[in-house]
Amino acid sequence: MPRIMPKDPNRRLRIYNASEAFSHHQPTGSITALQLSLFLLAPAILNFAKACADHPDIAHGLGANAASGMAVHDECKLKFMELKAKRTYRFIVFKIEEKQKQVIVEKIGEPGQSHEDFAASLPDSECRYAVFDYDFVTEENCQKSRIFFIAWSPDSARVRSKMIYASSKDRFKRELDGIQVELQATDPTEMDLDVFKSRAN
Structure with a gap:
């Protein structure tokens, strides 16, 4: 069964069959909906986290309030x-x-x-x-x-x-x-x- 793998250098999803997976040193097997969703959401989550860290008021609040x-x-x-x-x-x-x-x-x-x-x-x-x-x-x-x-x-x-x-x-x-x-x-x-x-x- 083909497997969707997030390994394309252009950040596109790649679909590997068994022989391609072997030649590209990729594991085979099915991907779950949760795994796919997490992969697709990862850039947005990282961007949001960076925006919070860069914002002085939010960063101050997270650092101070969360610590104590x-x-x-x-x-x-x-x-x-x-x-x-x-x-x-x-x-x-x-x-x-x-x-x-x-x-x-x-x-x-x-x-x-x-x-x-x-x-x-x-x-x-x-x-x-x-x-x-x-x-x-x-x-x-x-x-x-x-x-x-x-x-x-x-x-x-x-x-x-x-x-x-x-x-x-x-x-x-x-x-x-x-x-x-x-x-x-x-x-x-x-x-x-x-x-x-x-x-x-």
């Missing part, structure tokens, strides 16, 4: 913008809701709250993201501030939680336009006030 699979609640961006533009809050603590696959706002700190209040707001055995509006005075006696992003991943946290927070961090940070300093902490000493002071300058 984590959405960001609109309130996260809204509260951060209020902290940055209006200095409405001293800090914001963010939590990943694993079932909803979403980053949400868990706590906010009022402007009068301190670094100690911020440190106390982070759980001992669970990962969190946070931003902190840190005020300081320079050696020239100028009042300044820096917005810190803190990736809190204590040693006692679940391994799965650490992996989720680590893989979603960059995706989440991109939603918070205005981060100036990043800290990664596994215990309180890695984000104490002296660390903030040294990193702010």
Whole structure:
């Protein structure tokens, strides 16, 4: 029985009988409708994949969202913008809701709250993201501030939680336009006030 083979250099289907197949080193046998359909659709599929990869918005979405699979609640961006533009809050603590696959706002700190209040707001055995509006005075006696992003991943946290927070961090940070300093902490000493002071300058 003749076999349809996609081996023509001009990309046309070739039909080989048994003797031709032998001379052209091609296998014989019938071709299924599925095989033929896949072959005919292959160029279109490849072109579509290339177009997606070349498109900046699609490529960014595929890379970021597929990697973390984590959405960001609109309130996260809204509260951060209020902290940055209006200095409405001293800090914001963010939590990943694993079932909803979403980053949400868990706590906010009022402007009068301190670094100690911020440190106390982070759980001992669970990962969190946070931003902190840190005020300081320079050696020239100028009042300044820096917005810190803190990736809190204590040693006692679940391994799965650490992996989720680590893989979603960059995706989440991109939603918070205005981060100036990043800290990664596994215990309180890695984000104490002296660390903030040294990193702010």
